[in-house]
Amino acid sequence: MRNALTQAEAIAAALAGTELPPLLDEARGALTGHDELLALLDAALVAEPPLLARDGGFIAEGYDAQLDEARKLRDEGRGVIAGMQADYAEQTGVGSLKIKHNNVLGYFIETTATHAAKMQSPPLNETFIHRQTTANQVRFTTVELTELETRILNAGNEALEIEKRLYDSLKGAILEQAPRVSETGQALAEFDVTIALADLAQAQDWCRPTVDDSRAFAIEAGRHPVVERALQQQGGGAFIANDCALTAQGDHAAVTLLTGPNMAGKSTYLRQNALIALLAQMGSYVPARSAHLGLVSQIFSRVGASDDLARGRSTFMVEMVETAAILNQADDRALVILDEIGRGTATYDGLSIAWATLEHLHGVNRVRGLFATHYHELTALAGKLEGVDNATVAVKEWDGEVIFLHEVRPGAADRSYGVQVAQLAGLPGPVIERARSVLDALEAGERDRSSPKALIDDLPLFSAAATTEPQPKAPAEPSGVETRLAELLPDEMTPREALQAIYDLKGLLGD
Missing domain, CATH: 1.10.287 (Helix Hairpins)
Incomplete structure (x- = not known):
């Protein structure tokens, strides 16, 4: 507490004469005004107190006369012990004689076993009283040592009790100033957050957003601050910035339906725009070239997959509970990010739920939102619902492989490249080849409107068995x-x- 209040005073002095925004100017006034408490703590505490109060030694010398007196007796008693040890060594002629202390025997005189007979024979046995014999040592005491021990222990315990009493009085003095101390803590927190955000904005080239009461949501060259920082620390490539336009016209919704393959960056795009909105709402600069953000009442997120089996909820059930919370609570000022609604059930069930959810967000909630999906059928809604637009994360195919460009562009993806991503993940070659053949058959059957049973019957069930290694690709003609x-x-x-x-x-x- 003493160090924190001292630092607060130093910060206030450093800010003297500096023009600050109203909020920080008010906070600056709460950094000072603790002169009396600081004087008390400075006088009472040593420069470097021990970690635990129970060990004592934290009250400064000269603060309490009674404590100083008890400490003097305790410390001088130790000096007397050292002198007594020298006298006893000279009296017995045993140079190795030591006076020691433990919690069982207290102070005792210890010699090696070779001197036991001498110590227990007249005239030494009249002064030295035998207490204990161990394998290698013999221990004694004297009346004089016992009396001195009593005085020393009493002084040490008395000093510790005085320190504990003074500790309680210092706590009481701080608690009396609790409201004012809390204001100082709050002021330090405001400066800490503000300066940290300012330093981050300057170092990472963030921009000052325009925040107003509109329903605008226009971000130019936005970036995910955490992913970007991770790339910098790993020495990776530059983060690919992307725009986001969710400005709602009138009472209509503004929803972007985002399609594209896994690993292309859809989830990153969703989260970065939610983070930018949050940063702007709290008064921070944002990781973008420019940003115009209208008031956001709430941010709703339905991202990722998790279960709650202890409460009887499957992954799909958790997904539906979270989606229900969004549909029941979001208003036209909310920002909603949804990632893969309906994926935990049958294809048509999931597509139907995702379709109805998007329609509800558009027609009832009228939110600004980003809706990532692999149900390409949903992209047809962009032509039917005003305020719903399609966007896709661009990829490029090269020599049978997928290259992720991480660029969000207008339009819809034609496929999800799931098999290619599975190949990148390391699935065995025969599995990948089998997946390609099944996918081709299913897509051909879908175009021909064949029944699912006919599609399955036509699949060459064992065609992959003969191939244990992936077939080498024919060399491509040089460009x-x-x-x-x-x-x-x-x-x-x-x-x-x-x-x-x-x-x-x-x-x-x-x-």
Whole structure:
């Protein structure tokens, strides 16, 4: 408490003459005004108190006369013990004689067993009283040592009791100032949060958002602050910034239906925009190039998969409970992010629930929201519901593999690339090949409107068994860029020729 109040005074002094916003200017006034309490704590406490009050030693010398007197007797008693040990060693002629202390015997005189007979023979046995014999030592006491021990122990216990009493009085003095101390703690917290956010905004190139009473939600080049920081610390590539436009017109909803493959960044996009809204609402700069955010009454999130089996709730049940809470509570000022509604049940059941949920969010709740889904059928709603738009996370296929671009663009995804993502995860080659053949058959059957049973009957059930290793891919024909690169001889090129070669390669990419 003493150190915290001292630091608060130092912060107030450092801020003297500085123009601050009204909230912080008011907080600055709460940093001071503890002169009397600080003087008491400075006088009472040593510079570096021990960790535990029960050990004593935390009250400064000169603060309490009774405590100083008890400590003097205790400390001088230890000096007397040392002098007594020297006298006894000289009296007995045993140079190795020691006076020790433990919690069982208190103070005692200890010699090695080789001196036992001498110590227990006249005239020494008249002064030294035998107490205990161990394997290697013999222990004695004297009347003089017992009397001194009593005085020392009483002084030590008395000093500790005085310190405990003073500790209670210091606590009482602090509690009397509790309201004022709490105001100082709150003021320090406000400065801490504000300065930390300002430092973060400057270091990470955040922008000052426009926050008003509208239903606007326009973010340009927004970023996820945590993912971006993780990429920086790992030495990875730059975070791909994306725009988000959820500005509601009139009383209508503004919902973006987001499609695209797993691992492409849909969940990151949903969360980053919710975080930007939260940061803006609390008065912080935000990780974006620019942001215009109208008032957000509540942020609702239905992201991830978890169960609550102890309460009888499956993963799907938890998902539905959370979705119900959103549909029953969200108003037209709410921001809603939904990730994969209806995935925990049958395909048509899940699609139906997701479809109805989107319609309810649009027509009843009229929210601003982001709705990520793998049900591509939902993208048809963008043409039927005003305020619902399609967006997709872009990918690029190259040589049979998927490259995630992490760019959110207008439009709808044509597929989810689930098999490709499974391949990236390390599923065995035969499983991947089998999945491709099943997928092709199912998609062909869907186009032909074949019955599910007919589709299953037509699948070559054991076609994957003969293939234990993935078949090697046929080498792709070299592209024009690759051909041109193979022809270049960098060591033989002039700077002008090298520059021209770059232009030529750029032109080939355009082709």
